[in-house]
Amino acid sequence: MIRPTLLIVDDDEDIRTQMKWALAGDYEVVMAGSRTAAVTAFTESRPTATLLDLGLPPHPNDPEEGLAALSGLLVLDRLAKVIVVSGQGDKHNALRAVGAGAYDFLCKPVDMDELRLVLRRCVYVAELEREYRAIQERERPEGFDDMLGASPQMQTVFAFVRKVATTSAPVLILGENGTGKEMVARALHSRSAQRAGPFVPINCNAIPENLLESELFGHEKGSFTGAHALRKGLIEAAAGGTVFLDEIGELPASLQVKLLRYLQEKTFQRVGGRQEIQSDARVVAATNVNLQEAVESGKFREDLYFRLAVLVVTLPPLRDRGDDVVLVAREFLRRYGTQHGKRGLAFAPDAVRALSLHAWSGNIRELQNRVQRAAIMAEGKRVTAGDLELADAGESARPPTLREAREKVEKELVEGALRRHGGKITSAAQELGVSRPTLYELLEKLGIANPH
C-alpha cells in the first residue's frame, strides 16, 4: 500500500526528528525548517497532510511567519490539508489559522495519540476530496473548462493539461491554425499555482522585429529614439503569472538567445539596460510550424527548442476528432442562438448527417462561422444542412453505403499517415501495415495526391 505523504514544518530539529520517528511507520515523512523550505517541499512532494508549527524563524515567538506559510501553501493548493501547531495558551492564533483555511490545530506539547487521530481523519477527508474531484471530472467527459471534446484525442489533451498545469516548467503547444492552442494556454494558466496572476499573450509574428525585443523585455528611458520613458516588457508584466508566446517559431534569432537565457535563469536585461531584472512568469509557447524542421534548417536554435519542448502537447485538427464535430457544433448553436435572441435552436437530422460527413479543415473557426451564420439564417427552431450551407444532398440525404464508408475511413487513415510521415511513402506504408505498391494503389484509387 502507498503511504500518504506527511510534511512536517518545524524549526526545532529535535521535534522534527521525534515526530518523524513516531510517524514514519504510517507516513512518508518529508521535513522543512522554514517557510521557504516548506513551500519548496510542498511543491516537490505534494503531501496529503502538512503539520505546521506557527512559530517559525526569524520570529519563532510570533505566529506571523507561520500564518504566512499557511497562506502560501493554500495558494499552491487551495485544498491543502494543513494542521497548525501553536504555542501553549495561544489558541487565539490557532483559531486565526483555522479561519484562514487550516484544517485543524493542536497545542504544544503535542500529544502523539491525539496527533495520530487527527492525522488519520485528515488523510481520510483529503482522499475523499480527491476522489470527489476525480468523479466530477469524469462526469463531464464532454468538456474541460471551455474546451469541448469527448474524443479520445481530446481526452488525452485534457489529461495532459490537468497533469502539467501545476508545474512551473515551460509548455509547448503544437497544432494547426484554429485548433485551440490559446484555449489550452489559458486552461494551463487557470489551473496553475499562479492563476491569480496575469495571463499575458503575445503574438511573436504580429510585431515587427525591431519592436519585439522591447515589447517582450522592455526598455530603459532613452535607449533608442522614441524611448521617452522606461517601459516594462510583457515578461516583466507577467510576473506572478503566465506569458503566452504565440507563433514562437517566428521569434527572430537574436531574441531566441535572450529568451533562452530567461528560461534558464529567470533574469533578463531591458533594452539599453544593464540591470538584471527578474521575473517568475511561466512560459507557455505555441506554434503551427514544425519546429523540429526549423531547428534542422537552422532557423530555430536547438538549445531553445529543447528548453521549450520539455512538456509538449499536440492538438488534433478538427477533422481528426470524430463525433466531437457534432458536440462542438451543438454548443456553438446554443451559444449563438442565445446571442441572437433565438433560444432552443436544434439541428435537423440532415444537418447532423451533413456535419459528420463534411470534410472539415483543421480549424474550429470554420465550424464556428458556419454555425453562427446558420443560427442567424435559420427560420424557426430547426437548423438544416442548407442553413449550414452544407447542402450536399446527394451525400447527406441518405446514409453512406458500406463502400463509401470504407473509402472514407481508408482515405482518412492514408492521409493521416502521410501527414505524420511528411509524405514519406515507405514509413507511411509501414504504419498502415501495407506494402509500398499497395499504398500507391490506394493513393490512386482514393484520388489522393501526395502533397509532400
Ligand SMILES: Nc1ncnc2c1ncn2[C@@H]1O[C@H](COP(=O)(O)OP(=O)(O)OP(=O)(O)O)[C@@H](O)[C@H]1O
Ligand atoms: N475544444 C474546443 N471546444 C470549443 N471551442 C474551441 C475548442 N478549441 C478551440 N475552440 C474555439 O476555436 C477558436 C480558435 O481557438 P484558439 O484561438 O485557441 O486556436 P489557436 O490554435 O490559438 O488558433 P490560431 O492558430 O489561429 O492562433 C476559438 O474561437 C475557440 O473558442
Ligand SMILES: [Mg+2]
Ligand atoms: Mg492562437
